[in-house]
Amino acid sequence: MSGFSVLLKKEWRENSRNFKVLWIPIAFIIFGILEPVTNHFLPEIMKSVGNMPEGADFQWPEFKGEDIFSSLLGQYQFIGILIIVLAFMGSISGERKNGTATLLYVRPLSYGHYFLSKWLVTNGVVLGSVWLGILAAWYYIEILFNHVDAWEVFAFIATYSIWIVFVVTVVLALSAWLPTGGAAGLAIFATLIFQIIDSLIGTYWTVSPWKVAIYATYWFQPNADMSDLWMSIIITVLFIIVLIIFGSSMAKRNASKTTV
Amino acid sequence: MSELATIPWNLIMPLLVLQLILMIVALVDVIRHQRTNGPFIMWIFIIVLGNLIGPIVYFIFGRRQA
């Protein structure tokens, strides 16, 4: 177990000294605040800038606080996930490529511990960022829109977190398997592009990790059917476990590809 | 312009502060580190002029690791 805590410490130092523990939360918080603020002030700003033809009375849709969570989710599902993929695509492949992994791999290392240490710290950074971002958005929603039930918000956050853990696990497993470029490409496909594919042709199935984010917003709808959500969560957790095992064994198999 | 005065700046302020922190951290890092992919003067421009995206793009693509 001593080896595991050493690796955890190493990962934490890496993420704090390359400022990831700072800039990723700030980025997610900024996006979290921007969503309610722009939605609230956009009508006024448009009016004051005065680009509208004289007499045109534009009817802006009346947003409720719950809708803002959904539109924030839309932001996170694109730019947030892009940040996660790009920030962590080289977590393992980068260490192999630049040769820093060599002095780890010559030691009696458990590759399970090696992968899990990265998985835990990366999830810590990313989940912390997502939570702070959503909480910041919630604060602004309470001020600028309406009161949203706390249990609904927490259920939303908890459900969305499972999807985020899935994304992190995909990125790390691919980084263990492929060189950084390939890992990034495939991770963007598996998390961003497959969402679209899943929403297009996935109407035939209702249980899928790629639907967990949408299902998270169901908590804001009083009469939504939650049965698909639970099955999707179970499937996602299974995917995560399989990907952790896959990532650990790929890290081990590819250890000989480290630059000596 | 009187409408702009009605915007509650105390709500907007945190956004500006966070963006400033992001920019300053990126600038301090790029100047202290001076090891970037591509010319580091270019990265200073990207960080300062790139708004919110500038510092993020620097942290993802500009910073040379290892």
Added chain:
Amino acid sequence: MTQLLQVVDLTKKYGSTKVVDTVSFELEEHTSTALIGPNGSGKTTTLSMLAGLVPQTSGTLQFQSTARQDIQSIIGFLPQYPKFFSWLSALEFTEMAARLSGVETRKAVMEAKKTLEFVGLGDSLSKKTGTFSGGMKQRLGLAQAIVHKPKLILLDEPVSALDPVGRRQVMNLLKEIQQETTILYSTHILNDAEEMTDQLLFLRQGKLVEQGSLDDVRSRYAEPRIIIEFEKEQELQRFTEMAPWHVSANGLTVAIDVLTEGVGMPAIIALLHGQSFLVRKIERQTASLEEIFMKVAVI
């Protein structure tokens, strides 16, 4: 002498290319072995297999009473160009290395400090490795390879990237380390090999083409010659006319091939003395390691 490691028919294939081809040798405890060969002869791959970084295609590595999975804990490895996490300090890195190699948590910091002081980085404990010069990196590399007191230390070209001063210092460190452990190091600098070696292994295109102690190899390849330097050219002339052996002259010196002429030092001295030659210098010369290298390792 107890045996530490027996390597039998070690082979590594990449595709159909044999980078290391049925290499067999043994390492005795507390000895140092130099792995010599030109670039691309398989030195790094051999060391990587011993370090557990690269799996061998075939062949066996038999460590003295150690199970395969524990081998890495009794090994220290220094790659030719060691790469460190630039955001860790020298002490943080060495402590991490020690703990990952099984040094107890309580002892790790102390051992790391001691080792860094030993390699001459005592003043740079808290400096980030990213700011280190080439020489400092090599010392840090050495520190992480020995901090857990491994039984076998594998060094890939440990001094070839260093300037003469750094090379001298690292060689002295290695000689000190050598008294407590077993060293296998690769080099293409033969002076280094000559300086610290109990066993020589010559690799050529992945094959082990010669092995043995420095004296063994020398006597096998040596073509000992006796070199005589005269005071004057007339003396040299007189000698070549009188001597019953084939001599090759060059300036004021002549060389006599000991083996082909079947002659020894006493006979030559007797002649020189008896005829009162004016001699400046007389010496027996054996082949240098470099000559052997050119014969053995280069085609």
